[in-house]
Amino acid sequence: MRLANYEVDSRTHDETFEPAGGVRPLYREILARLSDLSAQELEQRRKMVELLLRNQGVTFTVYSDDAGIEKVFPFDPIPRLISAEEWDHVERGLVQRVRALNLFLADVYGAQKILDDGLIPADLIYRAGSFRREMVGMTPPQGIFTHVVGTDLIRDENGVLHVLEDNVRSPSGVSYVLECREVMKRVFSVLFEPHGVRPIDDYTDWLRDMLMHVTPRAVGEPTVVLLSPGMYNSAYFEHSFLARCMGISLVEGSDLVVRDGAVCMRTTQGLRRVDVIYRRIDDDFLDPVAFRPDSVLGCPGLFAAYRSGAVALANAPGTGVADDKAIYPFVPDMIRYYLSEEPILPNVPTYIASRPDDRKYILEHLSELVVKQTDASGGYGMLIGPQATAEQREDFKRRIEQNPRSYIAQRTIQLGKHATLIDGSLEGRCVDLRPYVLYGEQIRVIPGGLTRVALRRGSLVVNSSQGGGYKDTWVLNSTEPGTKEERREPSTVS
Amino acid sequence: MLSRVADALYWMGRYIERAEHTARVLEAMRDLRLDLREVNREVADEQWRGALKALSLPELSLSRLVLDPAEPTSLLCSMSRARENARQVREVISPEMWEKLNQSYWSLRDSVAAGQNESTLSQALTGIVSSSFLWDGVTDASMIRGEGWLFLKLGKFVERTDGVARMVGARLAPSGVSSGTSGENVTWPTLLKSLDAVDAYRTAHPKRVERRAVIDFLLFEADFPRSVRYSTATAADLSRRLRRFHPELGQRVERCFGRIAARVEYADLDTLDAATVTPFLLELGGSLSEASSLLQKTFFLC
Known part of the structure; x- marks a missing residue:
């Protein structure tokens, strides 16, 4: 593979190359290894990755495209590297942000001090479609609203990371991160050798621990389930992947029933009580009695059982008000208000x-x-x-x-670019980053996350539904390649 | 285990077995038609129609029956249904099982995309049979022997019993093929071939392929894995093992499958011709579908 004719776009920040065209130090080792591979070899391996992903069913569904309803998410084999120093900064910023968002939700569905103090106009909250008056006065188990958060980060022209969006409802994509790391290790193991790459495979253990932590019932082994809209949902692969990795049941609304105030699932041995529901369906569809009456995806009486404390829901209903685009501009103020800290990660103006x-x-x-x-x-x-x-x-x-x-x-931020394999040679393409944050006993951040890449030349849109692909994201143990440190324990902040 | 999941596993077992069986029968019938093309076209066509009837398939061309994505009874659609079922239960089957089934599905899709001709059709048919073998192997090597495994296997052996019984029944249905004709000489070996029983039969009966012995072998051979007796005995054994998970609920289901197995094992038919075998198979079909609905009512409709 040739690197010589890489074009660095001077209007944006390129993570792989310096403005003058040289390879950034972080990437020297890996690009040297990549350039040892011929274009055919590289293409062959990329195809192998795609075949592996297809056979494992790592696909998503496109609604508007009749030709192939089921598609493999386009995968780019050039990994994105993040230094230990930068990751430390990102991690602290994310933990800070998620703590503030959770405090905001507790406040807005509780005492509403932030509205009384005039920091956010009350009508903005009440008129937001995502505000659930059904949640007013409700304290969810362990006081946690935002169990799983997927924050979208982008780099500006100067390389500074900004928060573009807080996804606090039920962010998806983490299964792609985990599967693609597995596949990368199988096909491109040679690239891992010089680097200490932080492992991410603990994620599903953390997720299960977090879900167990919020059980409202003190039982030895709480019953945790993942509630999915079913196999025709575009994220169904992820739902079954996560359920399998956690060893829990994947349920659909029709598998659940409320009996004597408790949520139960229908099993071959009769009804079995459910303690925690990791729900991957929207608030609207959770319960036809409480929310949309025409929903057939949810379970009648579920919300009443939740309010009475018989079952935990992750994430809590009504969290959408915290990632509402109209509320987003106020998040830096929220951080100052609740935590008396300066925001570590800036918003996009x-x-x-x-x-x-x-x-x-x-x-x-x-x-x-x-x-x-x-x-x-x-x-x-x-x-x-x-x-x-x-x-x-x-x-x-x-x-x-x-x-x-x-x-x-x-x-308009000129989205940061990253070297990407296009027809056998490297070209710069826009990328973003979605790390996943889990709020349980501690707040934990997956080292890395989903890097989405806009594969079309000049495109700024990284969404998979509009021609986006993804690449593996490596958080390094140390900045200097070759100096391996011992495996770092996942950092935790209580 | 979720009732919906148990249900999906049972039907996945049935779909995969049905696809394997259908592929094998279609391949055998295709050969028969080639052999008889010059000699006795009528017999060939009649056998073909009889087989389609036994498989509950419409009278369409072979290529549509195999690879037509728009034909709901095509093998491609059966495999796709099995895969959809597997997708619904991915968290209870092993990752290797899913991967194998998914791979088989995609290679069928690829042959559709490559365009259809004689050789892709034949490849697709043998591909389905070997996919099913691989699936069985992966399942036995990797799936935990819980109730899920039992439901999956029960589906397989209920379907297998039904498939074999129907093929024997179809061969015995009143037809223009009288004994001693050239048609008779080819159609009994074809029946064996359509159930992958040629070599096994020859070992047991080295002399010649003869009607009475073929029927006896396909229905009552204790050690041939695709005979009615072996399949019903396996189903009875599986239902007995379900009791471990369902001491109360499982009782009636176990008795039901046990009765069928006993009825086959101790069957006493003297002549083994249409007059005795046809009513026997009809009764068997009836009690098998009763057992299947009892199983579903007991475990899947909670």
Whole structure:
């Protein structure tokens, strides 16, 4: 594989190459090893990875594409490296952020001090579709709302990591991280040799420990289940993968029934009581009695059992108000308010269309901003100003004026790039990073996370539904390749 | 174990066994038609139709029956249903089992994509049979012997009993093939071939393929793994082992399968022709479907 003709885009930060074109020290060893492989050899191994992933069923479902409903998530074999120093910073930042978000949820469904103190306008909370009045006054088991968080991070032009989004409902993708590491070890073991790469395979043990920790009933071995919408859900692979790794039952709504105030599952030996539900279905569909009456995915009476303390749900219903795009701009203030600390990881500078001054600025600078509809996700309902046509900008202008509450705008960040294998040679492609944070007895961060990459040239959208792929993310034990340290214990913060 | 999961395992066992059986029968019938093309076309066509009826398949071309993704009875669709079932129970089957089944599915898909001709069809048919063998091997080598394994195997042997009984029944159905004709000489070996019993039969009966001996072998041979007797005895044994997990609930199911096995083991048919065997097989089919629904009612509909 040749490195000579790699183009470094001067408008963005490239993680692999320096602006002048040299390989960054962190990547020297690994690129040297990669360049020992011929283009064919590399392509052959990449194909082998894809075949392994396909045979293991590591696929996702695309709804709009008739041709192949089931697809292998495109995988890029060039790993992304993160130094021990930088990871330490990221980890502290994530733990801080998740603690603050959890305190915010406890407050907003409890005493509501932050609203009384005027830090966040109360109507913003009450009008957010993700606010669940059913949760008001509820303290979930162990006081934890955000059991699993998947925070999206991006790098700006100067290489600084910013938080783009806090996903605190039921973030997916971690199974790809775990499976792709397994496959990388099988196919590209030669790349691991010079590095001390922190292992990630403890994740499912941590997840199970966390779920056991929130059991509302003091029993020897609580019964934990994973509630999935079923095999036609796009994340079904992940649901069954996690259930299998944790040795717990994967249930669907119809497997559950509420008897005498307790949630039970239907087994070949009759009903069996369930203590903790790791639910991978949205609030709306959890319980047709409490939420959407037309839902057939959930279990009638589930929410009442939860409120009475008979069962734990992870994540708690109503957490969506904390990752609402309209609330996001306030998270740095939340951190200062609840923790009396300065935010370690910055937000992307954001304008709120419901504020008259911000709105004026947005409407005047549409061609420079990314506008996001606050109640949409997956890369939909978005205007990327610099790439949009005049017509699209007009359309968004109208929509913002009609319904300012539903829009925020952010400065377009030139997403950081990373060397990626495209047709046998390396090219820079935009990447983001989603580390997963578990809140149990301690707050733990998976070393690394999901690096998504926009495979289309010039594309900023990394979502798998829109042409994105992923790569393995390696957090190194030390910055200097070759100096192996002993395996570090997963860092924990209580 | 979740009732839904037990149900999915039972049907996965049935689907895979059915796909294997169907593939083998179709392959044998294809050969028969080639052999009889010049000599006795009518017999060949009649055997073909009889086999399709016994397999509950519509009268379509071989290629549609094997690889048509739009034909719900095609083998491709059966394998895809087995895979969908496996996907629903991935957390209770071993990762190797899933990987094997998934691989088989994709290689069938690949042959669809490669375009259909004589050799891809034949390859697909033998591919399905060997996929099923591999699946059995992986299952036996890797799956924990819990109730899930028992449900999976019960599905397999209920389906196998049914498949073999139907094929023998179809051969005995009133037809234009009279004994002593050239058709008679080919169709009994074809029946053996369609159940992968040629070599096993020859070891037991080295002289010649003869109607009475074939029927006796396929129905009552204790040691041939695809005979009715072996399959019903295995199903009875599996249902007995279910009692370990379900001391109360399992009793009636065990008795039901045990009765069937005993009925086959101690059957006393003197002539072994259509007059005696056909009613025997009809009765067997009836009690087998009763046992299957009792099993489902007891464990899957909680």
